[in-house]
Amino acid sequence: MLEQDRMCLCGVLAADAQELDEPTRELVEGFFDRLERWVAEVLQEQEGVELTRNQARREARVILASLEGALLLVV
Numbered sequence: 001m002l003e004q005d006r007m008c009l010c011g012v013l014a015a016d017a018q019e020l021d022e023p024t025r026e027l028v029e030g031f032f033d034r035l036e037r038w039v040a041e042v043l044q045e046q047e048g049v050e051l052t053r054n055q056a057r058r059e060a061r062v063i064l065a066s067l068e069g070a071l072l073l074v075v
Helices: 009-015 022-045 053-074
Strands: none
Touching: 009 022, 009 053, 022 053
């Protein structure tokens, strides 16, 4: 990743969210919400896993935050 001089678009947009104009900020927030919902749905579909929707959303946030944090560490 470092050799390619790239950053995660989600991380870049989140870091500058307060500086974005309102329509763009709403699009970014919508993207994160859809991504979180998708991860939560995948978690709930796993065989042998019993999570409520709220539990799955919390787990999805942890996973996404961990991935974003890990990307920052390798850059």
